[in-house]
Amino acid sequence: MEEYKKRILLVEDDPNFGTVLKDYLMMNDYEVTHAKNGMEGFEKFKKDDFDLCILDVMMPYKDGFTLAKEIREKNTDVPIVFLTAKTMKEDVLKGYKVGADDYLNKPFDSEVLLMKIKAIIQRKATETISDSKQFEFKIGRFDLNSKLRFLKFDGGEPVKLSPKENELLRLLALHENDLMPRELALTKIWRDDNYFTSRSMDVYIAKLRKYLKLDEKVEILNIHGEGFRLVINN
Amino acid sequence: MEEYKKRILLVEDDPNFGTVLKDYLMMNDYEVTHAKNGMEGFEKFKKDDFDLCILDVMMPYKDGFTLAKEIREKNTDVPIVFLTAKTMKEDVLKGYKVGADDYLNKPFDSEVLLMKIKAIIQRKATETISDSKQFEFKIGRFDLNSKLRFLKFDGGEPVKLSPKENELLRLLALHENDLMPRELALTKIWRDDNYFTSRSMDVYIAKLRKYLKLDEKVEILNIHGEGFRLVINN
DNA sequence: CATTTTTGTTAATGTAAGGTTAAAAGGCTG
DNA sequence: CAGCCTTTTAACCTTACATTAACAAAAATG
DSSP: OOOOEEEEEEEEEEEHHHHHHHHHHHTTTOOOOOOOSSHHHHHHHHHHHOOEEEEEEEOSSSSSHHHHHHHHHHHHSSOOOEEEEEEEEEHHHHHHTTTTEEEEEEOOOHHHHHHHHHHHHHHHHHHHOOOOGGGEEETTTTEEETTTTTTETTOOOOOOHHHHHHHHHHHHHHHTSSSEEEEHHHIISOOSSHHHHHHHHHHHHHHHHHTTTTTTTTTEEEEEETTTEEOOOO | OOSSEEEEEEESSOHHHHHHHHHHHHHHTTEEEEEHHHHHHHHHHHHHHSSSSEEEEEOOOSSSHHHHHHHHHOOSSOEEEEEEEEEEEHHHHHHHTTTOOOEESSOHHHHHHHHHHHHHHHHHHHHHSSSSSGGGHHHHHTTEEEETEEETTTOOOOOOOOOOHHHHHHHHHTTTTSEEEHHHHHHIIOOOHHHHHHHHHHHHHHHHHHHHHTTTTTTEEEETTTEEEEEEOO
16 A cells, blocks of 8 residues: 655664664665664754654764754654663653654664654654645634634634744644643744744744634743743633 | 563462462563562561562451552552452452452452553553642642642632742652652752752752641651651541 | 751742744745 | 834833852761
């Protein structure tokens, strides 16, 4: 049913583990590009079009998170999976901030690996095919249509949103009631995470708050140093 | 390509049956720790990191359910399987209340046992991290959400926690009823262990105590020269 | 039992992050 | 290139946080 092999970018500095993993994936019908470090990984990423990136967290020179951020600046969609040592639970949070899709504990069960890979690629595929849900959100008494970029209150007159307003509100809605990490918005929407883009984002948060004031049950909360949270109180 | 053996904690008071089961599991490539009673089981559980717990229901001093509850308080994730003498419906119900993953009737088919074990470990491994549990703690009448950094009392209005407050309370909760060594908090949270970070930590302990005063059953005790202990009195 | 060490607690301070508004800079289109 | 929309930058203000100081109390020490 699949006409072409799915392409995986594997960035892993341990040559033994990397090679074994690559071979194993290839045996299971994936096309694998193996980069030995973050730098090389980024180069290869730019040159090609991948269905999935598997990044080792701990690598010399450029760690997996830094690489992930760079990848996200280029491509907001490609699934990213981290390889972490089993005991590093803090890694999980950090990965989540840069938009990780999943993580794998090293050493791991090869069967689990395959299942996860399949599930992630599959999920991504169905996401992109299935239409509306990605672009239409109910936010309290508001309706956001982020394809047409408007926001309606109580089914009344739609307010037009600018591209940035729209993307930001959409990202908040995707994380409704949950943390939307600052870093994630900056890498996904602004494609750069620095002081100015960060301040710019704050300006947009203020704008969105103004729109959302109409429904006092809806608010954007800040989590100091972490990000924002779109909450709908019942 | 299994890189490491799955670890099983087996708590079974019948020495004959326990030994046979242990040997059988080890023959099938599991690493098995065998405890002869609930008390010992809990001690061994705290000391190690297991992929599965198999608990006999009927044991002297501490039965399997009580043990399971204690294990759940420490770890919300580890799969637990009960061994019951025969199909006792009350047992089954009771077991699910404390988060049992499956049941095995004694005596049982060894093939079935292996299949179930495999399936359970597999299922657990496939679950993704996004499943909150890593960040949510129940502390007496409080709920700590350490991802969103708030503390709720009796499901009321959440109080925001600062990053340090949050990490410290989380670390205490991870060691609930147990010593959380000063040194551990300092190296993990402050990343430096000196006079000033130590005093800073004391300030945060005072802050946490203030929050926790609402539930008189919850307190942070000091163990002079050692660290702190978050106790929940019943 | 006096003295030192450790902990409890509150308040003050300095810095960083965020909230908000307005002005400047970019971009696009008629 | 004028006018409009969007985005960024600047400015100013407020809040949040972590640290340090200061003093009190408790615990250990010899």
